[in-house]
Amino acid sequence: MSTLVIGGRGKTGRRVVERLRRQGRPVRVGSRSGAPAFDWDEPAGWGAALEGVDRVYVTFQPDLSVPGAPDLIGALAEAAVAAGARRLVLLSGRGEEAAEVCEERLKVPGADWTVIRASWFNQNFDESLFVDSVRGGELALPVADAVEPFVDADDIADVVVAALTDDRHVGRTYELSGPRLMGLHEVAAELSKATGREIAYVPVSPQDYRAVLRENGLPEELVELFTVILDGRNAHLVPGVREVLGREPKDFADYAREAAASGVWDV
Secondary structure: OOEEEEOOOOOOHHHHHHHHHHOOOOEEEEOOOOOOOOOOOOHHHHHHHHOOOOEEEEOOOOOOOOOOHHHHHHHHHHHHHHHOOOEEEEEEEOOOHHHHHHHHHHOOOOOEEEEEEEOOEHHHHOOOOOHHHHHHOEEEEOOOOOEEOOEOHHHHHHHHHHHHHOHHHOOOEEEEOOOOOEEHHHHHHHHHHHHOOOOEEEEOOHHHHHHHHHHOOOOOOHHHHHHHHOOOOOOOOOOHHHHHHOOOOOOHHHHHHHHHHOOOOOO
8 A cells, every 4th residue: 555645745744654654654755856756737747656556645735725726636636546546635624615626626436535624734833834923923914803723733644644544534524623712812822821932913904914925925815715714614613633533632732832842933
């Protein structure tokens, strides 16, 4: 059993790779720097990346909501099944209508699929979008008083590995969240406690945040994604982690302490 992990150097992908390798399972890292390389923008090279694998973990950057994502997901699913990789596990997002279109495109004939819809990652604060903001002592986001049940990437990876290796998860859609709802003021308070210095949350307008994204080379469409999925639609807990793993998900406070201890937010 060999697995292609698309985005195998990303937040969830590298964790999935580590877990599969610890189990002694062959893994191919799907990335531009992989051998063979995998690039969403180069479908001609997908065949080499899929050769000899029988299951695929599918992540898509920057987000399934961007234009063109459904066609790419559908084409990848068809190519995977044609190459003999029937087990397909897709990382999706909770409450994203555009992502649900991609989910449907994954379900091609012959695929044994599983969909995993995740809330915002804890790791967005130390491995991705907001790490510099935390170091700088200010979280500026266009989401006002929204609350979110942030979920840990380690929990997501554990669920993904179960879906890749256990037939009981074929044909299932799981929604994952952390154990509590948190507003960004609460997030800032937990980060302050973990780092021992003041981290403030400052609401900004969508227009101002659009400029920030543009300056950092990120798609401006992420503004709409933030404001849509944080409009209250996901302001409830879901049992996916417990349902798949038989345990409770990691709390944000535990994540923040571990991340702070790593030195990632030291200034």
